Amino acid sequence: MKTAEIAQRYLDYFEKNGHTIVPSASLVTDDPALLFTVAGMVPFIPYLSGDVPAPYPRAADNQKCIRTNDIEEVGKTPRHGTFFQMLGNWSFGDYFKEGAIRYAWELLTTSEADGGLGFDPKDLWVTVYEEDDEAHDLWRRLTDLPEERIQRLGKDTNYWSTGLPGPAGPCSEIFFDRGPAYGIDGGPATDDDRYVEIWNLVFMQYEITDVKSKYDFTIVGELPNKNIDTGMGLERIAFIKQGVDNMYETDQVRPVLDAAVRLSGKTYGADHDDDVRFRVVADHVRSSLMLLSDGVTPSNDGRGYILRRLMRRAIRSMRLLGVDGPTFATLFAASRDAMKDAYPVVADEYERLSAYALAEEATFLRTLAAGSENLDASIAAAKDAGATQIGGAEAFLLHDTYGFPIDLTLEIVEEAGLSVDRDAFDTLMQEQRARAKADARSRKRQLADTSVYRDFRAQGETIFTGYSDLETESTVLGLLVDGLPAQRATTGQIAEVILAETALYAESGGQVADKGMIVGPGFELEVLDVQKPVPGLVSHTVEVTSGEVGVGQPATSVVDAANRRAAQQAHSATHLVHAALRDTLGKSATQAGSLNRAGYMRFDFAWGQTLSEATKTEIEEIANNAVRDNLQVTTRVLPLDEAKALGAMALFGEKYGETVRMVDIGGPWSRELCAGTHVSSSAEVGLINLVGESSVGASTRRVEALVGFDAFRELAAERAIVSQLTSSLKTPKDQLPARIAELAASLKAAEKRIAQFEAKALESRLPELAATAQAVGPFRVVAQSLGTAASADDVRSLALQVRARVGAGAVVALGAQVGERPVVIVATDDVARGGGARAGALAKTAAAVLGGGGGGRDDVAQGGGTDAAALPAALDALTRALETATA
Known part of the structure; x- marks a missing residue:
């Protein structure tokens, strides 16, 4: 039975039993405590808690979910997936325990021929909360389950809450027994993979507060209405009904796994570790595709970071499978073809979605290349020092700063015959996770109830x-x-x-x-x-x-008219710029976010490269031409499907109801779903002045514009600057660019001549500096401050020349102030290094006195800091270090 057919049977059954079928909400939730829709109940929280009256007494849905708290288990167990679909049926003060149990049992055990899912009752087990006698007795009365297959378990497994104040209640879970080939006897209480949880019936009847943990809270009392919240894992039902061993081999996931097998040239089922990697790839690619389809884009924080992590784990797994080059073009296409029947958007928007995926892959492959260079340097340094491992701090830096996966670090280091100080690495990781958890707890505590x-x-x-x-x-x-x-x-x-x-x-x-x-x-x-x-x-x-204001008093809301007018200008300008972008760049330049306030608009859109000056000018002209043409702005409220059929643009990640507000500017030229306020005709926008264009991600660009009177003020300020320049330079304004370029070239040439003069001046001190060499043990040491220098490179060149003139055993340390900061260059020869004088260590010693850091190779190294006045003390410290080494 295909995954889509299972979902349809579920929805058909509950629709026949009086439930309103609700479409899936976005994976991006507006719940401030969550990044994603992590469970089927998330979109219904306002109804379940009673904060918002439910629009229907009973409902059913197939909800898309993302959950990454068990990400390390993906591929290792048959059921853990980051993206999953949760079938649910809901009652808001309508039926309760008896109805929920009756519906679940009937759908599960009714034959496939009669529209059910065709489970054999002898394969099913049930758990109930240990104190819930009512649920236990209902299972005995409504089904033919024997007593030994109804197990009572504690609050840790059979009591549900969000972990925050609000609704909670006991639950009853239904399990499928895969048989003795998959594990031990004893039922779900054994917590063995043999027993797969397929359906959870939550009897939401209490309100809790004073929540210290998932299991430690205070029950305030019963909710205004007793509700039913159930969730049946679609992927879990699918792998059971399709006769495969795990969710990764079902019809919506297996095509990606097979594509990874073909790319790697390896065989699935031949090696446990490789099998886990294939499953990780299959799961993470599908999850990434679905997140992209709901408007999430890769970034370094929040939702974008989760998406980036999933993509990079997939790339890493392919690398560990022996594939170093790009694979996403093949893998994402396979996932698209597997998911498009259930979610047509992944095919309709595939050009846009794949652009993000391919850009992220290219970026991370470059990251891996850069990380490999840093790791190679750490390996070489460890071997030179005679060490058998690289430090945990170095491995953590590669992971945390460069995004270089730890298991890839372990693999490369092991191939070099070394190891990683894994204990130190794990300690740093635990500290980072503790900080993240503390931040998350703090964020939850700050949320309003x-x-x-x-x-x-x-x-x-x-x-x-x-x-x-x-x-x-x-x-x-x-x-x-x-x-x-x-x-x-x-x-x-x-x-x-x-x-x-x-x-x-x-x-x-x-x-x-x-x-x-x-x-x-x-x-x-x-x-x-x-x-x-x-x-x-x-x-x-x-x-x-x-x-003093009191409840029940009359009150009049008064809008700041000038601010509203300017905000409307900015919002309508955003629509005009969006239409102009699509006219100029094509239909793939879709909106990825915006901000409108009085006099200013910011617009993010899908695009992978910098806009040329000519393109920005064209976009600005198209938008201002629309202003000049005084296009009519009209709004209509109509059904969502009708608006989409008319070509209205919807913002990915936004939630829309059954009816929507559609804003037209010039008819279909600009047609978007929008609840904001707008001008009545485009001429009221006044003026749009694009003032910025930048990158906000691998495949997202941002344009910024001033609007209306703010745009005029900006242009007036620029005109004043041009007027001042024409007067100062005595040059007509149309010749200003050439004149400024000429002055810049002259300045650059002058700076170059000054630098050459300063370098020659430094070189002229070569004999004087070499003559200052003093014997320190076996070394001939030159430690001098040069005053100021044009660049650190000039100091480095002079240090190398002094080293050559001093002769065997040379240790040369030259300090200078370069700009506002001090720098020390240390150079040693072979004889000095043989005696233990290493430039990198000496540079660190000097830099510590300067209030900074330093290091480098054993022959030449550099240090720096913030306290230029400490240069003489830094050179003295370096000399003392040599004296100590020879004592």
């Missing part, structure tokens, strides 16, 4: 009137002071105000929040921020500037 908004949201959605009105009369529904509900707020306090209606725009879609006031009888509130803490609810963060 959204349950405080529950009662406000239960009164309905906040009505936004700001598309047409800049003032709206309403009522204060609620107040929060210091994050807690309050009846009033007085002068000087910061509070959150919930209104039934508001004209103030809440930050979203790249557009920053409105500025403005909230006024009422006897009070004035300055609006500091406007946000949507839970879907459908607008919260205004305010400072009470006068009077």
Whole structure:
């Protein structure tokens, strides 16, 4: 049974049983405590907690998920995958334990011919929470499971919570017994891979607080409604129904594994370690493709870092399989073909998605090459010193700074006949992980408990009137002071105000929040921020500037009209620039993020190379031509499918409801899904002045522009600068570029002549410096400060010349101030090195006195620091080090 067929049978069954079928949410969640949708329940948290009224009493879905907390287990077990699909059925105050158990058992054990999944009851086991007698008795009454196949387990396995304050409850898990060939007898309690968990039924009935860990919390009481949250792993069902040993061999994953086998020339099933690598490649490539399809791009932090890590682990695994060159063109195409029937976007957007993947691969292959050079140097230094291993700190630096995988380091070092101080490396890794966990815990502690908004949201959605009105009369529904509900707020306090209606725009879609006031009888509130803490609810963060505001009072939201007008200009300009980019670069230049505020817009888009000046000028001209043409701006609210059929652009990673707001500028020329505020015609934008273009990733560029009066002010400032230059240089403005280039060339030539003069001046001191050589034990030492020098290279050249003139046993240390910083160059000859004088160690000694660092080869090395006045002391310290070495 194909994976897609299993999913369809599941959805068909629950639709037949009165469930609303909900499409999968994005892998990118708007939950501030999470980077990704890590479980099927994440999109439903507001309904399960009661913060937002559920739009349906019961639902079912197939939710895309990403989870990387067990990433080290990928490929080693039959069931661990970073991307997975979770089939779920949900009840929001409708049916409870009996309904959930009845539905699960019926679907699992009904024959395939009758639309079920066709599991034999004798292969199924069930676990329940040890104190949940009700669930135990229901399993006995509703099914033919014998007592010995219903196991009671503790809170660590059969009690569910997010680890944060909110909903929780006991759960019941259903397991499939793969048979004695896969492990020991004893059921799920053995925690053996023989028993595969396929379905978890969570009976969400309690609210918890004071959460110290997953198992240590306080139950406050029962939730307003008892809910059902279930999750059935689609990949786990697939590998069982397809008769394969693990999820990596199912129809949606195996094609990538097979492609990796062909590229490597190795055989799958012949070697355990290689098999794990093949599975890692198959899993990580699919996960990367799905993350890219939901708008995530590789970067060094947050979601982008997770994606980058997955890609680099796949590249590393292919390298360990013997493939050093690029492989993503083949692997990602194989994943696309395997996933496109279930997720058409991976085929429709493949040109864009693969561009990111191929760019990331090329970057990391260069990183591996650079890391290999650093590692080779560490190996050579270890061998020269007679060491048998390289330090853990060096291995960690390669891993942490250069992204060089530790197992690749171990492999290369082992081939060189050395080892790595793995204990030291592991200690540094543990310290880094501890810091990351502490940061994550801190972030969770700082999150507001959204349950405080529950009662406000239960009164309905906040009505936004700001598309047409800049003032709206309403009522204060609620107040929060210091994050807690309050009846009033007085002068000087910061509070959150919930209104039934508001004209103030809440930050979203790249557009920053409105500025403005909230006024009422006897009070004035300055609006500091406007946000949507839970879907459908607008919260205004305010400072009470006068009077006292209370719950139930009338209040009028007043938008700062000038700021709103400028923000609208910027947002509409963003749409114009997007359309101009697509006109100029093609349809693959899709949006990857934006920011709009009064007078300024920033737009990120998929593109892999710097824009030429001519291209930037063309984009700017197209956008301003659209302003000149005074194109009509229209908005429509319509079904999502209809908007997409009309060609409306949707931002990847954004969530859209069944109905959407579509913004047209000039008809289909610019047609995007957008909830922001806009001008009524393009001429109102005024002027768009592109002021910046830069890279924000391997395949993402950013353009920045000033808009409206801010754009005019920038151009006026530039005009003033040009006027000043024409006056100072007595050159017409059209000849300024040539004149400035001429002056720059003259300056460069003068600097070159000065540098030559200073170098000759230094060289003229050669006999004088050589004559200062003093005997220190077996060494002839020159340790002199030169004053100032044009460059460290000049000092290095002179040190080498002095070394040649001094003769056998020469140790030359010359110090100079180069610019604002001191530098010391140390040069030794063969005889001196034979006596133990190594330039690198001596340079470090001097640099320590200068407040910096240094090092290098044994024959020539350099040190530096920040304290130029300490140069004489640094040279004295170097000389004393030689005296100590010869004592």
